Amino acid sequence: MNKYKKITLDGIIFNNPTFMLVLGTCPTLAMIKSSAMSAVGMGLCVVVVLTLSNMIISALRKIIPNEVRIPCYIVIIATLVTLVQMVLEKFVPDLYDSLGTFLALIVVNCIVLGRAEAFANKHTVLESAVDGLANGLGFTLALGFMGIICELLGSASLFGVKMPWTFKIKIFSTPAGAFIVYGLCIAIFTYIMDKFMLSRRIKENVIAREKLLDKINAPESANAGEANV
């Protein structure tokens, strides 16, 4: 169970594809400047594609020869993206319109191919599914968070609902504003993660030191007992 918890936490927080690995930058910048809804929509599409592609690639990892693995992965990912496109156009046309070409560009999203190459072709189907889901959710949360900031500042609205104030800073509805928000978010996230990792390391060191002291003290007390005797 611990293994799945680690995969999940890695995907969402410790190796977050957007904030920690800075992958999938192109759709990130394009979507967060549009609206929070588009950003979350894009994130959910990536969740579906990433989870399914990880599962299929993991299931076929022993069949696909190493020499043609990348073309095979691309075909699998492209098929899944095309399917997602068809489903969106049929059932969620507004989201399909708002995602535009960036939906098709999921095929070349570094996160999807990166997880296929780095994780799915070395792990079981279940582990790969959890990894795909976690990384996709990490991507979605990051996009959603930045999308909310950009929409609030740039359009004075949230998920399309107008806010009571009309104050807007138009730059946040442009790629330049998206860059600023993305950069600041990376900085803040990295700072928080550094602090967290440092405190965790200190905690681990304290525990290790106590254990070591216990080990050192234990024979001494045993020897003292012998001397008393």
Next chain:
Amino acid sequence: MTVKQFFKGKAFKSIVVLLCVLLVSGILLSVCWGFLEVTDEERFNRKINAMYGGETVTAIEQDISQKNTSISNATIQNVWKIEEKKDYLVQAASRGYGGDITCWIAVSLNDDMNSVKGIRKVIKYAVGDSAELIGNIGEEVYAKFATEYADGKKFTYGDKNSDEYISTGATYTMGAICNCVNGSVEFVKAYASGVEIVDPLEGLAYTDKIDGETTTWSSENGVVTYNIVTKSNAQATPFTLTIKVAKENEVAVITEYTIVVNGSTSGYGEEMAEQANNLTGKKLADVEGYLADTDVGGALMTGATKSNTLCYKAAAFALANYDTCLSTPKGGN
């Protein structure tokens, strides 16, 4: 390598696996396409729903093939009659910054079905280039067309020199939408009342960048004085030019070329004035030569290519149509 070795080798296995993956993907997509295909009719109905808030309406396509469909810098692409609403639904396109902007405009008619009552709704239909900043234009801007319509009004929300200008960060796109709305209303007015819209520049040459409605000319003592208003050309907004043309040795020559309103982007103002001076004394063949000189650093590609094109096209228009304009002056529209 023998044939047997090839079939047992890694290369063959790789080819087979790759082909199998392709085949399965292809079959899967084909099957799914059967269930998930969105037909043109479905797309059309979705847009109609967006236009009329989900109400079922009957759209009867009108034959406009014999009509003049280039009006107010917009092209009328399709027109449908919506019987239930006494509307004409117009699909019009106009050039934005990076491509054509296509809008749907529902124009309401009075009960007599001969005159325009107002604009019911304007929506974006398609954008020719994903780089367009059309997302900057909110619903409240589209709604203004319906609420602020008045008979004879020309919308100028995209024109920076206008009092109506709305700062959206997407000036060219906004200008294109205004063109679509203005063109649609004008078309419906004429179409509903059975009047033919006559192209004011019909039969003249080099008209593609000339605004036919506002361009005028007069003649006196063999000199044709043109007051030319150009169309916009990507970043370059419309120029207003006064060009005088007279005949010298049986050839039409520009005797005066004045830029009244400079439509070039900031930083190219002086360059345009210099170009205006250079055009004085030029013949049509010279101007055609400039228009064909599309090499980098050539007459056209000076850094203000779009503005240059407008100025040269206006000069070509003035020179090429000298004889016609001498005999048929055109007053203001």
